Amino acid sequence: MKPGSSHRRRIIQSQSITAISGVDGRVAVASVRWHHSFLLATYYGTRLLSLLSASAEPPSQFHHAIPRFLLKFFAKRPEGSNPHVVQYSIADGRIIEPSVSRIFGQHDLYIDHTNENVYAVEQKLSKLEGSACVIIRRIHSQLDRGCYHVDLTPTELDTLKRFLFIMFFRTHTSSFCYNSPHDPEIANILPWLENLRQRKRLPSIRDTWLYLLYFYLDAPIASIKKCSEAIYDFLGGVDNVVRNLQKLITQNGPLLETFEVIAYHLQTEMYCPSIWIADRNYEFVLGHNSFGLFDGPDVGTLTVHRLYVLSPRVAIVFRNKRYAEGSPDQCLARPDCPLLRVQSYLPITSSRHTDIRLKFKQLSRVETQAVNNLVLRSVQADGTLTFASFQSTARTIRRFCDAPENIDQAAKFPLWLRMPELGLTTATSSQIQIQQQEPSPKSATTSKLRYTGCASSAAPITFQDKSRPVIIDLTADDSEDEVAEVHANRSAWTSTRSPSDRSEPSVWLREMGVPDVTQYRFAGTPPLRPPCPAPTTPPPL
Numbered sequence: 001m002k003p004g005s006s007h008r009r010r011i012i013q014s015q016s017i018t019a020i021s022g023v024d025g026r027v028a029v030a031s032v033r034w035h036h037s038f039l040l041a042t043y044y045g046t047r048l049l050s051l052l053s054a055s056a057e058p059p060s061q062f063h064h065a066i067p068r069f070l071l072k073f074f075a076k077r078p079e080g081s082n083p084h085v086v087q088y089s090i091a092d093g094r095i096i097e098p099s100v101s102r103i104f105g106q107h108d109l110y111i112d113h114t115n116e117n118v119y120a121v122e123q124k125l126s127k128l129e130g131s132a133c134v135i136i137r138r139i140h141s142q143l144d145r146g147c148y149h150v151d152l153t154p155t156e157l158d159t160l161k162r163f164l165f166i167m168f169f170r171t172h173t174s175s176f177c178y179n180s181p182h183d184p185e186i187a188n189i190l191p192w193l194e195n196l197r198q199r200k201r202l203p204s205i206r207d208t209w210l211y212l213l214y215f216y217l218d219a220p221i222a223s224i225k226k227c228s229e230a231i232y233d234f235l236g237g238v239d240n241v242v243r244n245l246q247k248l249i250t251q252n253g254p255l256l257e258t259f260e261v262i263a264y265h266l267q268t269e270m271y272c273p274s275i276w277i278a279d280r281n282y283e284f285v286l287g288h289n290s291f292g293l294f295d296g297p298d299v300g301t302l303t304v305h306r307l308y309v310l311s312p313r314v315a316i317v318f319r320n321k322r323y324a325e326g327s328p329d330q331c332l333a334r335p336d337c338p339l340l341r342v343q344s345y346l347p348i349t350s351s352r353h354t355d356i357r358l359k360f361k362q363l364s365r366v367e368t369q370a371v372n373n374l375v376l377r378s379v380q381a382d383g384t385l386t387f388a389s390f391q392s393t394a395r396t397i398r399r400f401c402d403a404p405e406n407i408d409q410a411a412k413f414p415l416w417l418r419m420p421e422l423g424l425t426t427a428t429s430s431q432i433q434i435q436q437q438e439p440s441p442k443s444a445t446t447s448k449l450r451y452t453g454c455a456s457s458a459a460p461i462t463f464q465d466k467s468r469p470v471i472i473d474l475t476a477d478d479s480e481d482e483v484a485e486v487h488a489n490r491s492a493w494t495s496t497r498s499p500s501d502r503s504e505p506s507v508w509l510r511e512m513g514v515p516d517v518t519q520y521r522f523a524g525t526p527p528l529r530p531p532c533p534a535p536t537t538p539p540p541l
Contacts, residue, residue: 168292
């Protein structure tokens with residue numbers, strides 16, 4: 001065979017392929033036509049699949065309203081790949097142990113169908129949570145080392161404030177996405193939301209909520225401060241804006257069109273941050289809405305405190321600057337806000353030229369109980385309570401329900417009130433052996449109740465060592481003077497409020513046994529700390 005010779009010729013006529021083979025021309029023609037059809041089918045099939053995949057819904061994802069790194073602080077084994085936490089379900093009245101990957105969230109909470117990247121919000125939140133995680137873990141690391149302060153750069157402090165504000169925003173305003181626009185929870189800001197939706201040409205309130213998340217995640221802090229100061233100057237100062245904020249957001253004007261800026265600035269710049277450490281024998285409990293809880297009466301439209309529970313040991317509290325140490329209002333011992341007596345708001349100092357030092361405040365038992373009282377009173381009937389220590393939580397709920405002003409809240413904790421006289425139980429009463437002890441001769445005002453039990457394999461809650469009995473002593477860590485003081489305070493007051501009055505959505509903190517004088521009348525013995533008159537109400541606009 002010569003190199004230039006050809007044994008196969010292809011003749012293409014009228015867009016048809018004819019193959020001539022030296023052996024069998026018909027077989028070759030059929031083979032070529034089959035391959036041609038296969039290539040066409042593959043091409044158009046690929047195009048069809050790409051079109052279908054572009055129009056199909058993205059896979060569903062579970063989006064957390066509370067990040068997993070915070071929930072792991074409450075987990076029994078946080079180092080595992082899928083840790084579990086102990087929760088009390090208020091709606092079911094039972095104790096459960098869910099995985100942190102399936103609580104405090106909803107499927108596709110942040111999905112944005114108007115964006116080419118439908119998970120853009122989730123990705124931005126993950127980036128912010130990663131930065132905040134480094135800061136919060138540093139706080140716990142300092143506490144583990146016995147160092148009661150943390151040094152943050154101004155950028156880190158702004159990141160922490162942004163993270164906490166967005167935590168409050170997405171846990172307390174997610175009803176924008178799923179509830180009716182006539183929901184009473186959003187009725188007071190509905191005019192502003194509707195105005196914002198129309199100005200941005202957004203199709204729904206849920207899209208407005210996503211727009212606000214984009215704004216709070218991306219807006220530069222310096223621009224927010226500059227814009228806010230300009231609005232304050234235009235409206236007569238920040239005090240005038242604070243006093244009349246609710247009125248101004250319902251009127252056409254500059255505040256209505258920039259309220260998203262003012263809302264962020266007021267909650268991040270008008271409060272002093274403080275890091276609180278729980279009593280060594282107690283822990284903080286986490287409610288489903290424990291980020292940004294309000295405490296105290298409104299000062300204009302800003303409450304006295306904003307509470308953020310980060311872990312069983314650490315909480316960050318923001319106090320209104322009007323009540324910061326050294327301000328004229330600090331001397332007012334308001335009975336409706338006893339945390340004002342906590343002298344924990346030390347001035348923020350610079351340890352170096354660029355770093356800011358935040359000092360920790362070690363709380364006492366009464367102060368820790370006051371923080372938990374706010375969480376317990378604020379948790380809703382369909383919510384949950386997450387905790388790390390069963391013993392600490394049992395004592396906390398018992399003292400909360402034992403206070404006269406919390407009688408209306410006892411219905412939320414029937415599981416803990418099943419035992420007689422002292423209100424303490426577990427999820428498996430059949431596994432519990434109750435031992436009633438006689439009152440101590442030194443303190444006849446209180447008695448101790450102990451229970452021992454070994455959880456079975458079917459019990460919803462398990463203990464570290466099933467072979468040893470679990471003992472909970474309600475007053476083991478309380479001095480006799482503290483117990484006597486609580487009972488003396490409680491016996492000095494008689495409730496005069498009706499059950500309908502007790503249903504008010506009040507979350508004001510009160511110390512154990514120091515009720516509000518506006519809600520309880522004096523019955524005989526003077527209170528330990530007589531309250532001072534409350535400040536006068538600011539004049540209307």
